[in-house]
Amino acid sequence: MNPIHLETLLTIVEEGSFEVAAAVLGISPSAVSQRIKSLEAATGRVLLRRTNPVTATDAGEIIVxxxxxMALLQAETDVALGRRLARVPLSVAINSDSLATWFRGVIDETARRGEAALRIRIEDEARTLALLRRGDVLGAVTREHTPVSGCESSFIGTMRYHAVACPRLAREFAAGEITWETMPLVGYGPNDQTVNDAMRERFIDSHVVRARVSQIPSSEGYLEAVRCGLGWGLISKLQARELLKAGQLVLLDDKPLDIDLYWQRWRLESEVLEALTRDVLDAARALAPSKLGKARDS
Structure with missing residues (x-):
């Protein structure tokens, strides 16, 4: 297959548009279309869904x-040959809570080495695997231990979450003035699996509380919303610790939610990807050694 055609296909999928891909590649939209037609003729498969945004078909995802x-290996080769201005792009999927806490150590180490560019995708840890499976990212922090085909999985630790609220809501809850189903709730977004798990453990009917759920799609914003009293929420132990000590947050019960996290990455001979994996494991263990176990690879 023509490498230029492959690059064109990847650019279209990343940009979601033939027109934007043409601008990125510095060619006309008709030239982009012609390249894709030639690639589809060579493979005998339809590779793109002509929707808005444009997406890859199953066959297209394999090629992408x-x-x-190949792009990662080429970028590493460029760096090895001494073109130090070129950085190896590392696309990673991670949940917002991890990015706000232990993953900062990974960013520090990546910056210190200066040989890779991080491209982070934020997604719930229960859904990051879909990005890895499609090939959108090279590595992902996920709940799933079983490795995706072509990948390896390493245990990185357990994030503990607590149901907390501001002192005012906690007092009303303790006094019986409000219940789990009448107390306002803060969620990260419509696919917040962590909050859904906590609600299920407390037998909270999601349909009953739906009208009282605020959605704050930022880890820092979520923490502030709970602290201010917009509703109760599930906060990681790493984020809640200081606010609990200061009395700005109060535990609502003694039912912590523990979520095991795994680092899944492509099984690929890559020095930069190996270094990133070491940084992920080291950063997680350094921040909460009492909750982290020995890594296990599959």
Whole structure:
């Protein structure tokens, strides 16, 4: 297959548009279309869904993932040859809570080495695996231990979450003035699996509380919303610790929610990807050694 055609396919998928891909590549939209037609003729498959945004078909995703791997190896080769201005792009999927806490150590180490560019995708840890499976990212922090085909999985630790609220809501809850189903709730977004798990453990009917759920799609914003009293929420132990000590947050019960996290990455011979994996494991263990176990690879 023509490498230029493969690059064009990847650019279209990343940009979601033939027109934007043409601008990025510095060619006309008709030239982009012609390249894709030639690639589809060579493979005998339809590779793109002509929707808005444009997405890859199942066959297209296989080729896109292969092209991403080749692009990573090419970028590493460029760096090894001494073109130090070129950085190896590392796309990573991670949940917002991890990014706000232990993953900062990974960013520090990546910056210190200066040989890779991080491209972080924020997604719930229960959903990051879909990005890895499609080849959109090289590595992902996920709940799933079983490795995706072509990937390896390492245990990185357990994030503990507590149901907390501001002192005012906590007092009303303790006094019986409000219940789990009448107390306002703060969620990260419509796909917040952590909050959904906590509600299920407390037998809270999601349909009953739906009208009282605020959605704050930022880890720092979420923490502030709970602190201010917009509703109760699930806050990681790492984020809640100081506010609990200061009395700005109060535990609502003694039912912590523990979520095991795993680092899944492509099984690919890559020095930069290996270094990133070491940084992920080291950063997680350094921040909460009492909750982290020995890494196990599959």
């Amino acid at each position: 993932q292969a092209e991403r791997r």
